[in-house]
Amino acid sequence: MKEIIRLREVNKTFTSEKGHNIEALQDINLSIEESQFICLLGPSGSGKSTLLRLMAGLMDASEGEVEVMGKSIKKPISEASMVFQEYSLLPWRNIIDNVAFGLEVRKVPKKEGYAIARNILGKFGLEGFEKNYPYELSGGMQQRAAIARAMAVSPEILYMDEPFGALDAHTRLQMQQELISFWLKDKRTIVFVTHSVEEAIFLGTRIIVMSSRPGRIIEDFQIDLPYPRDRWSGKFGHYFNRLMDLMNGKSSITEEYSEVYNQCNNL
Amino acid sequence: MKKLKEVVITLIFPILFLIMWQILSIRIDNHMILPELQRVIGILLEPRQSLIGIGSLFWNIYISLMRVLIGYGMAIILGVPLGIMIGCSRKIEKLLSGFLNLFRPIPPLAWVPLVLAWFGIASIATVVGVTSGKLYTLLNNLKLSMLFIIFMGAFFPILTNTIFGIKGVQKTLVDSVLTLGANKWHVLLKVLLPASMPSILTGLKIGLGVAWMCLVSAEMLPGSIAGVGYLITHAYQVTRIDIVITGIVTISLIGIFFEGIFRFIEKKFFKWQSMSR
Ligand SMILES: Nc1ncnc2c1ncn2[C@@H]1O[C@H](COP(=O)(O)OP(=O)(O)OP(=O)(O)O)[C@@H](O)[C@H]1O
Ligand SMILES: [Mg+2]
Numbered sequence: 001m002k003e004i005i006r007l008r009e010v011n012k013t014f015t016s017e018k019g020h021n022i023e024a025l026q027d028i029n030l031s032i033e034e035s036q037f038i039c040l041l042g043p044s045g046s047g048k049s050t051l052l053r054l055m056a057g058l059m060d061a062s063e064g065e066v067e068v069m070g071k072s073i074k075k076p077i078s079e080a081s082m083v084f085q086e087y088s089l090l091p092w093r094n095i096i097d098n099v100a101f102g103l104e105v106r107k108v109p110k111k112e113g114y115a116i117a118r119n120i121l122g123k124f125g126l127e128g129f130e131k132n133y134p135y136e137l138s139g140g141m142q143q144r145a146a147i148a149r150a151m152a153v154s155p156e157i158l159y160m161d162e163p164f165g166a167l168d169a170h171t172r173l174q175m176q177q178e179l180i181s182f183w184l185k186d187k188r189t190i191v192f193v194t195h196s197v198e199e200a201i202f203l204g205t206r207i208i209v210m211s212s213r214p215g216r217i218i219e220d221f222q223i224d225l226p227y228p229r230d231r232w233s234g235k236f237g238h239y240f241n242r243l244m245d246l247m248n249g250k251s252s253i254t255e256e257y258s259e260v261y262n263q264c265n266n267l
Numbered sequence: 268m269k270k271l272k273e274v275v276i277t278l279i280f281p282i283l284f285l286i287m288w289q290i291l292s293i294r295i296d297n298h299m300i301l302p303e304l305q306r307v308i309g310i311l312l313e314p315r316q317s318l319i320g321i322g323s324l325f326w327n328i329y330i331s332l333m334r335v336l337i338g339y340g341m342a343i344i345l346g347v348p349l350g351i352m353i354g355c356s357r358k359i360e361k362l363l364s365g366f367l368n369l370f371r372p373i374p375p376l377a378w379v380p381l382v383l384a385w386f387g388i389a390s391i392a393t394v395v396g397v398t399s400g401k402l403y404t405l406l407n408n409l410k411l412s413m414l415f416i417i418f419m420g421a422f423f424p425i426l427t428n429t430i431f432g433i434k435g436v437q438k439t440l441v442d443s444v445l446t447l448g449a450n451k452w453h454v455l456l457k458v459l460l461p462a463s464m465p466s467i468l469t470g471l472k473i474g475l476g477v478a479w480m481c482l483v484s485a486e487m488l489p490g491s492i493a494g495v496g497y498l499i500t501h502a503y504q505v506t507r508i509d510i511v512i513t514g515i516v517t518i519s520l521i522g523i524f525f526e527g528i529f530r531f532i533e534k535k536f537f538k539w540q541s542m543s544r
Contacts, residue, residue: 058442078448088443091539092461102447105457135542146443153447 004157004189005032005055010064012050012215023214024050028064030208030217035187039194039204043247047215048193049085052159055191056082068157078106080157081150085165085193087142089134095121095145096130102153113152120148123178125171140167144175151182157189164199176202180227197243201236202229209246219246302509310513319505321493328517330408331482331494337391337409338417339478346422346474347467350429355459360430367426375420375481379412379488386411388490408493413485420481421474428470432463465533465540472529476522483518 012025024047032038040048053059054066057073057080066073068080076082081102089098096117097104103113121127124144134142143166150158164172180203183190194200200207201223209219225235285304292301310316314324321327353360391414392398392406436459444458486496495514502510 053442056446058445076445076448080446081448082443082446084439084443086439088439090440090444090458090461092464092537101444101449101457105444105447105449105453133539133542135539149447159446 001033001035003031004034004069005191006030006065006067007054008065008067010054010061010066012047012054012059013062025054025061026214026216028215028217030220032189032191034189036189037183037203037205038189038191039200039207040191040210041194041197041200041207041243041247042210042215043195043212045215046210046212048195048210049161050215051210052082052161052191052193055157056080056159058082078153079155080159081153081155082159083143083147083150083161083163085161087134087139088146089142089149091134094131094133095126095137098134098145099149099152101149106153117148117152120152121145124148124175140171143167144171147175147179154186155188157191160190160192162193162195164194172199177228179203184227197240197247198231201225201239201243202231207243209243299506299508302512306509307513307516310510311516318498318510319502319507321498321501324498324513324517327493327495327498328521330405331486331496332521333405334409334413334486334494335417335475335478335482338414338482339421339475341414342418342421342425342474342478343471346425346470347429350426350467350470351433351455351459351463353426354430354433354463355455370419371423371427373419375416375477376484378416378419379485382412382415383488383490386415388412410490413482413491416481416485417478421478424473424477425467425470428473429463429467432466432470433459435466436462465537468529468533468537472526475525475529479518479522479525 007028007030010025010028010030011023014022014024016022028051040051042048050059054061055068055073057066057068057076060074068077089095090101093101096114099117099121100108100110100113103116104110108116118127118130121130124147126141126144126148129137129141129145134145137145143163147160147163150160164175167175176199179190192200192203194203204223206220206222208217210216211218223239225233225239230236288301289304292298292303295301298306310318310324314328317323318327349363353363389411390407391409391411392403394411395406397403397406440458440462441454444454449457482494483496483499485491486494487500491497491500495517499511499514502508502514
C-alpha cells in the first residue's frame with residue numbers, strides 16, 4: 001500500500017505564557033498508508049490535536065519532518081480537510097453556505113455546490129436546516145454540519161478531531177455508521193481522534209495509542225475485523241479489554257499483553 | 268398593544284421635559300433666557316427660511332453634514348485598512364503602533380491652534396482652485412482646519428476598533444477555512460472582515476459621534492461662517508436664544524438619526540453576533 005503521511009522524529013514543544021516548555025509531542029515516527037482509517041486514541045493532553053494540526057499543515061513541528069503526499073507540509077493543502085474539536089462554522093453564514101464553503105473557494109458553480117452540500121446535509125439528518133444559522137442549531141447539529149462541510153470537498157485525507165464528542169449516544173452511533181459508509185465507498189484516508197476506546201475499535205483499521213506528558217506513541221496496531229463491526233463479538237471484546245488496560249496505565253504492553261494481542265489476532 | 272405600551276413608556280420623560288420647559292418659559296417670561304416651545308418648533312417646522320442673515324437651517328445642516336462626510340470619510344478610508352493591516356500582521360503593528368500611540372491621547376480640539384496656523388482659512392476651494400459660483404460657496408465652507416479636526420476625532424476610534432475586531436477573530440475559524448482550501452484573500456474577505464464587522468461598525472459609530480462633536484465645536488471657532496455650530500454661536504451673539512436652542516435640538520436630532528442608521532444595520536446584518544456563543 002502507498003504511504004500518504006509520514007512523520008520522522010517529530011517533536012513539538014510549546015512555550016507557555018510563563019515561559020515553561022511543554023513537550024506536547026516527543027519522538028513521533030509514523031507512517032500512514034493510503035485508504036486507511038486511523039484512530040488516534042489517548043487521554044486528554046496527550047497531543048492528539050497537536051499531531052493532527054501538524055499533519056494538516058496548520059502548525060510547524062519544532063523538530064523533525066512531516067510529509068503528506070510525498071511533500072514536506074508547510075501549509076494546509078487542498079487534498080486534505082479537517083473537522084475541529086471546537087465549533088468552527090462561520091456564524092454569519094447559514095448552514096448551506098457553510099457546507100458549500102470549500103466548494104465556493106474552489107470556484108465550483110454555486111448551483112452545483114449547493115446540490116452537493118444539500119446531498120450531504122440530507123445524509124446527516126440536516127435537511128430543512130439549510131437556511132438556518134449555526135446559532136439556531138444544537139451543538140451536535142453544528143458538529144454534523146462541520147463534518148458535512150469537510151466532506152463536501154471530497155478530500156483525499158480527512159482529519160477529524162473528536163468529531164462526535166458533543167453528540168448524544170444515539171446520534172453518535174448513527175454518525176459512526178454514516179462515516180463508515182462514506183469511508184467504505186471510496187476509501188479516502190481518515191485520521192480520527194477520539195478518546196473513546198469503543199469508538200476507535202468500531203471505526204478504525206488501525207489504532208494508534210498515545211500517552212500524555214510527553215505525548216508519545218505507546219501502541220500501534222491493526223484491527224482485523226470486517227465491517228460492519230459487531231460490538232458484541234468476542235474479538236471486539238478482546239481489543240476493548242486490551243486497550244482499556246493500556247489506557248488505565250498498565251502499559252508494559254510488550255510482555256504481558258503481546259500474548260493477549262496474539263490471541264486476538266488468532267481468534 | 269405591547270408595542271404601544273413601550274412607545275408610551277419611552278415618551279414619558281421627553282414629554283414631561285417639554286411640559287416643564289413650557290411652564291418655566293411662561294413663568295420666566297423672557298425669551299432671551301428661555302423661549303417658549305412654539306418658537307423653537309416654529310423654526311424647526313420651516314427649515315427653509317433664512318435665519319439672522321446666515322442662510323436657512325437646511326443650508327447650515329447641509330454644510331455641517333458635508334464637512335463631517337468628508338472628514339469622517341477620510342478617517343474610514345484610512346482607519347479601516349490600516350486597522351486591518353495592523354490586526355493581521357505583527358510586523359506592521361510593531362512598525363506603526365508606537366507612532367500612532369503618540370497621537371491617540373491628544374484631544375482632537377487641542378489641534379485647533381496648530382491647524383489654524385497651518386491651514387488658516389484655506390478650504391477645499393483653495394486646494395482645487397475654484398474661485399466663484401455655487402460650487403465655490405460650498406467648497407469654500409469646507410475648511411481644511413475643520414476637516415482635519417473631524418478626521419482626527421473619528422480616526423482613532425475607527426482604527427482601534429478595527430484592530431480589536433481583527434485580533435479577536437477566533438483562530439479556529441481561520442484554521443478551518445484554511446483546511447477547506449481558502450487562500451489568504453479568502454481568509455481576509457470571507458473570514459476576517461465579516462467576523463470583525465460588528466467591531467468595525469462599533470468603531471464607525473463611535474467615530475461618527477466624535478466627528479459630529481468635533482465639528483460643532485470647530486464651527487464655533489473664529490473664522491467659521493456657516494454650519495450648525497456657527498449658527499448657535501452667531502445666534503447667541505445676537506441674543507436669539509430660540510435659534511440657539513433650535514441649533515442644539517437639531518444636533519440632537521441628527522445624532523439620533525445616525526444612531527438609528529447604525530442600529531438598523533446591526534439588527535439587520537449582525538444578528539448572528541448577539542446570538543452566537
Ligand atoms: N497553542 C498551544 N500553546 C501552548 N500549549 C499548547 C498549545 N496547544 C496545545 N498545548 C499543550 O500541548 C499538550 C497537548 O495538547 P493537545 O490539545 O494536542 O491535546 P489533546 O490530546 O488533543 O487533548 P484533548 O483530548 O483534551 O483534546 C497539552 O499539554 C496542551 O496544554
Ligand atoms: Mg484535542
